Amino acid sequence: MDHNDIEEQDCLLLVDDHPTALSMLQLVLANKPYRLVTASNGQEAIRQAKYHRPALVLLDIMMPDMDGFEVCERLKADADTADSAVIFLSAVDDSQVKVRGFSVGAVDYVNKPFSGAEVVARVETHLRTKHLEDRLARKNSQLEAQNQRILESINEGIIGTDRDGRITLINGAAEQLTGWGNQSLMDKTVGSIFEASDRLIIQQLINQGQSFVSETIDMLTANQKTFPISLSITPTRYRGEIEGAVLVFRDITEQLAQDDALNKAAEELKEQRERLAHIERLSTMGEMTAGFAHEVNQPLTAISNYARVCERFANKLENPPERLIETLQKMEKQALRASEVIQRLRDFVKRPVDGRALYAPNELVLEIVQLAEVDARNNGVQIHLDLRLDDALVFVDPIQIQQVALNLIRNGLEAMSDSAERDLGLWVTGVIRGDTVQISVRDRGVGLAEGAENELFNPFYTTKKNGMGIGLSVCKTIIKDHQGNIGYRREQSGGTTFWFDLPLADEETQQ
Structure with missing residues (x-):
């Protein structure tokens, strides 16, 4: 046999009330890489098992005070010894006895008188099996721990369900986002974290094994408040049959707020651009007004000067026409007034x-x-x-x-x-x-x-x-x-x- 498959110094507990049978077992297993511990009755066997945590127990059935069946039951009921494999030893070759032995947790049955080679072979086989199971359990535990670490490191909420929509898995992010603890959400239906209007649809999607993606949908917290999420539902299958679904979701409250702020900023920018365009047109109009004022002011000054010259000519006449002189004076006055208005307009549109x-x-x-x-x-x-x-x-x-x-x-x-x-x-x-x-x-x-x-x-x-x-x-x-x-x-x-x-x-x- 390849001993590489058996861990060194496995502890074996040998239990028998007959010293001769107990010595025979020790002799058979003496040259094997095991640490042997013995007990002559049921009570002693339980104490030794509790202390040494044996990998395998060779247990006689017919013992006074406490038989092997009761010893096996008590070992399996104790978390410290429940993993110990039990092989029954008995001179009773009865199928009902064997059935009872298996029902209380035994893995095998060896008839007395036993063959040393048979005992060694069965011990090695069961130890090898137990070691493989232990390694598989450790590997599964490591994988579960690794998967859990991966789940916990993901910012998105992840919820797994069975085909009926009952929650079977939830990561820390999902617990935090929903406000539910793991134990309070486990075994609840996934519909309990969605509003009534969406509950039936999501349940049907899971039952029918359909994929689903929503950019915005409301989810319920533990205190029945809603918050917006993006959601994807992916069905899980085993051998082609729908097994359940995985829901991945992300809180988009902040994203929606940012989108809203961005939209408002875009609107404000648009308004600012329109305002600047109007101001630019006003500025252009101001420049044109200044040029217009300059151009108009010159002919107004000329009109005023011509009116004053005409008034002088009229005054030099022998009989100055009063009505004409009065009209020329009014003309000069109004031209000067118009010039002043134009000047004020120029000053107004010109920044000092x-x-x-x-x-x-x-x-x-x-x-x-x-x-x-x-x-x-x-x-x-x-x-x-x-x-x-x-x-x-x-x-x-x-x-x-x-x-x-x-x-x-x-x-x-x-x-x-x-x-x-x-x-x-x-x-x-x-x-x-x-x-x-x-x-x-x-x-x-x-x-x-x-x-x-x-x-x-x-x-x-x-x-x-x-x-x-x-x-x-x-x-x-x-x-x-x-x-x-x-x-x-x-x-x-x-x-x-x-x-x-x-x-x-x-x-x-x-x-």
């Missing part, structure tokens, strides 16, 4: 080189009201001023602040163009409130549309037929950039008041 500086808000408002007089006449509305700003100073970009004021004034004038109360005029007021200057524009128009509150200062929102919807948005950006605030209020007597405030220049800024 020095940017922000100290300015008196009274002067800024007065200049912009003069620029708005044409709109006021076209809309048939008079502009009233109530400026109580004393010697206040603000540190601002004047063109930007005038842009805000002009936008609010023009909006108010347009709102009153068809109003029955336009004779009351548009009021522009300026007051000091604490450490801020507040400019208000009060109109008597039809008022704001319902629901406009949430959209009023958003880009490209407009209630005007030909409006672009960027005026108030730009105004808000400018005022916020100057550390100020902008807002509005509905007036109970009708119309709307738009206002903005700016911080007064502190002493350090004024120095």
